[in-house]
Amino acid sequence: MKKTIALVGRPNVGKSLLFNRLARRNLSLVHDRPGVTRDRLVADCLWQGRTLTLVDTGGIGLEDASGFSEAIQQEAELAITMADLIFWVVDGRAGLTPLDQEIAEILRREEKNVFLVVNKMDDPKQNFYENDFLKLGFSPTIAISAAHGRGVTELMTQALHALPENEDNEKKNSSSFSNAIKIAFVGRPNVGKSSLINATLKDSRTLVSEIPGTTRDAIEVPYFRKNRPQQPYLLIDTAGMRQKRHLSDELERQMTARTAHTIQRTDVCLLVIDADRGITEQDKKIAGLIQKAKKPCLIIVNKWDLTRGIKWEDPSLVSQGRAPKKTLTFQEAFQQAIHQQLFFLYDAPIIFVSALEKKGLNQLFAAIDDLIKRSQAPIATGPLNRTLQKLIQRHPPPLRQGKRFKILYVTAVNPTATMKPPTFLGFCNDPQLLLPSWLTFLETHLRKTFHLDGLPLIWQWKSRKSHASVATQTKKMRKNNERL
Numbered sequence: 001m002k003k004t005i006a007l008v009g010r011p012n013v014g015k016s017l018l019f020n021r022l023a024r025r026n027l028s029l030v031h032d033r034p035g036v037t038r039d040r041l042v043a044d045c046l047w048q049g050r051t052l053t054l055v056d057t058g059g060i061g062l063e064d065a066s067g068f069s070e071a072i073q074q075e076a077e078l079a080i081t082m083a084d085l086i087f088w089v090v091d092g093r094a095g096l097t098p099l100d101q102e103i104a105e106i107l108r109r110e111e112k113n114v115f116l117v118v119n120k121m122d123d124p125k126q127n128f129y130e131n132d133f134l135k136l137g138f139s140p141t142i143a144i145s146a147a148h149g150r151g152v153t154e155l156m157t158q159a160l161h162a163l164p165e166n167e168d169n170e171k172k173n174s175s176s177f178s179n180a181i182k183i184a185f186v187g188r189p190n191v192g193k194s195s196l197i198n199a200t201l202k203d204s205r206t207l208v209s210e211i212p213g214t215t216r217d218a219i220e221v222p223y224f225r226k227n228r229p230q231q232p233y234l235l236i237d238t239a240g241m242r243q244k245r246h247l248s249d250e251l252e253r254q255m256t257a258r259t260a261h262t263i264q265r266t267d268v269c270l271l272v273i274d275a276d277r278g279i280t281e282q283d284k285k286i287a288g289l290i291q292k293a294k295k296p297c298l299i300i301v302n303k304w305d306l307t308r309g310i311k312w313e314d315p316s317l318v319s320q321g322r323a324p325k326k327t328l329t330f331q332e333a334f335q336q337a338i339h340q341q342l343f344f345l346y347d348a349p350i351i352f353v354s355a356l357e358k359k360g361l362n363q364l365f366a367a368i369d370d371l372i373k374r375s376q377a378p379i380a381t382g383p384l385n386r387t388l389q390k391l392i393q394r395h396p397p398p399l400r401q402g403k404r405f406k407i408l409y410v411t412a413v414n415p416t417a418t419m420k421p422p423t424f425l426g427f428c429n430d431p432q433l434l435l436p437s438w439l440t441f442l443e444t445h446l447r448k449t450f451h452l453d454g455l456p457l458i459w460q461w462k463s464r465k466s467h468a469s470v471a472t473q474t475k476k477m478r479k480n481n482e483r484l
C-alpha cells in the first residue's frame with residue numbers, strides 16, 4: 001500500500017518547488033506571490049523503486065484579512081491527519097518566523113512523524129539559523145535546496161527508511177489517499193467546473209491562473225464528505241481556457257486532448273452542462289470521449305438558477321431538442337432533451353445544480369455514491385441469464401451473413417473494491433456475428449433491469465471454438481438456474 005507524505009509549511013518557503021522536484025513534473029505553478037499555490041495537489045512520486053503519494057498543502061498559514069483563517073487551518077489538519085509522514089518545510093534564509101512557531105504547535109499536537117526540512121540552502125556554507133530550528137525539537141532536521149536539488153536524495157532516503165513497506169496497519173491504509181475515488185469535472189469552458197469544485201469545497205481552493213492565455217494541467221483536490229470520512233475523493237478539474245469564449249482550432253484540439261487524457265485516468269466523469277446554453281456540439285463531443293473511454297458518468301446541469309422564471313414551453317432553450325410536451329415541467333423537458341441528444345451516454349443520471357447558490361451539491365454526491373455502489377453490486381448469474389433469454393425471445397439477434405449470433409451463457413465478473421464498470425463474460429457461437437445495434441438494445445434493457453444507468457458495460461466474448469469446455473459451462477449454468 002502506498003504511503004502518503006504531506007508537505008506543510010507557510011507560503012513561499014518552496015513547497016511547490018520541492019513537490020515538483022519529487023513528483024518530477026511541473027504541475028503547480030511556482031510563483032513569488034504568496035498563496036498562488038493555495039490548492040492542495042496530489043501526485044505519485046517514484047523514489048528508489050517505491051511509489052509514494054505526495055500531497056502539497058499549498059499555503060498553510062496563509063494570512064488573509066482575518067489572520068490565520070479557520071478554513072486554511074482545517075485544510076492543514078486534514079492533510080496532516082491523512083499523511084503517514086510530514087515534511088514541514090521552512091525557509092533557511094528567512095529563519096524562524098512567528099507563523100512557523102504556530103505551525104510547530106499544530107504539528108506537536110499530532111502524534112506524527114515530522115521531518116523538519118530547511119529549504120533554500122543553496123550554498124552548503126550558508127548559515128541556516130541551525131540552533132533556532134534544532135531547538136524546535138523535530139528530528140531529523142535536514143537542510144536542502146529545492147531549487148538545486150541539494151540534500152533531496154538524503155531527505156528521501158531517510159523518508160523511505162521511516163516508512164516501512166509492509167507495515168500492517170489496515171485502518172491507516174484504508175483512509176489514505178491511495179484508495180481515493182477519482183472524480184473528474186469535464187465540460188467545455190465556462191460551464192462552471194471550477195465554480196462547482198469551489199462550491200463543493202466551500203472556499204476557493206482551485207487555482208485559477210490570472211495570466212491571460214496561460215494553461216495549466218488538470219488539478220486534483222483531495223476531498224472528504226463529513227458524513228463519509230472513510231472515503232476519500234480526488235476532485236479533478238480539467239484545464240480550462242476560461243478567458244476564451246470561442247476557441248481556435250488549435251486551442252480546441254489541445255482542450256480535447258487534455259480532456260481525453262483526464263477522462264482516461266478518472267474513475268467517474270461528471271459531464272458539466274450549462275443550463276443557460278443547453279447541449280452544444282462541443283458538449284456532445286466531450287460526451288463522446290466519455291463513451292469511448294467507457295467511464296461511469298453523471299450529467300450535471302449547472303447554473304440551474306438562471307432558469308428560474310423561464311417559461312418551459314420555449315424550445316429554443318433546449319437547443320435543438322424537440323418541443324417538449326405540455327404536460328412536462330421545464331426540468332423534465334430539459335432532462336428529456338438531454339437524453340435524446342446524448343442517447344449514447346448510457347442513460348447517465350442527470351443532476352440539476354447551481355454552483356453559484358451552492359444548491360444540489362448534496363444530491364450530486366449522493367448520486368456519485370449511488371453510482372459507485374451500483375457499480376460494485378454483484379449481479380447473480382441466474383437472473384442475468386433469465387433476463388437475457390427473455391430479451392432474445394422478444395428481439396432475436398438479426399442475421400449476419402446468413403448466420404445468427406447465439407448466446408450460450410453470460411456471467412458477471414465479480415466486482416472488486418475498486419471502482420470498475422460492470423464486466424460480463426459471455427460464451428457465444430461466434431463474437432463476429434454480434435451486431436453493435438443489437439448489443440445496444442441488450443445493454444439498454446440490462447441497464448433498466450439491474451439499475452446500471454450511468455455505467456458503461458464491458459463485454460468479453462468467448463466463442464465456442466476458443467472455449468472447449470462450453471458444454472460443461474452450459475451444464476453448470478443450467479444447474480445454477482434450476483437452483484436459483
Ligand code: GDP
Pocket residue numbers: 009010011012013014015016017018029030031032034035037058059119120121122144145146147148
Ligand atoms: P510555496 O509557497 O511554499 O509552495 O513556495 P514556492 O515553491 O512557490 O517557492 C517560493 C519562492 O521560493 C519561489 O520564488 C521559488 O523559486 C523560491 N525557492 C524555492 N525553493 C528554493 C531554493 O531551494 N532556493 C532558492 N534560492 N529559492 C527557492
Ligand code: GDP
Pocket residue numbers: 187188189190191192193194195196240241242302303304305306353354355356357
Ligand atoms: P469553467 O471554465 O468550466 O471552470 O467555469 P467557471 O467555474 O470559471 O465559471 C464560468 C462562469 O460561470 C463564471 O463567470 C461563473 O461565475 C459562472 N457560473 C458558474 N456556476 C454558476 C452557477 O451555478 N450559476 C450562475 N448564474 N453562474 C455560474
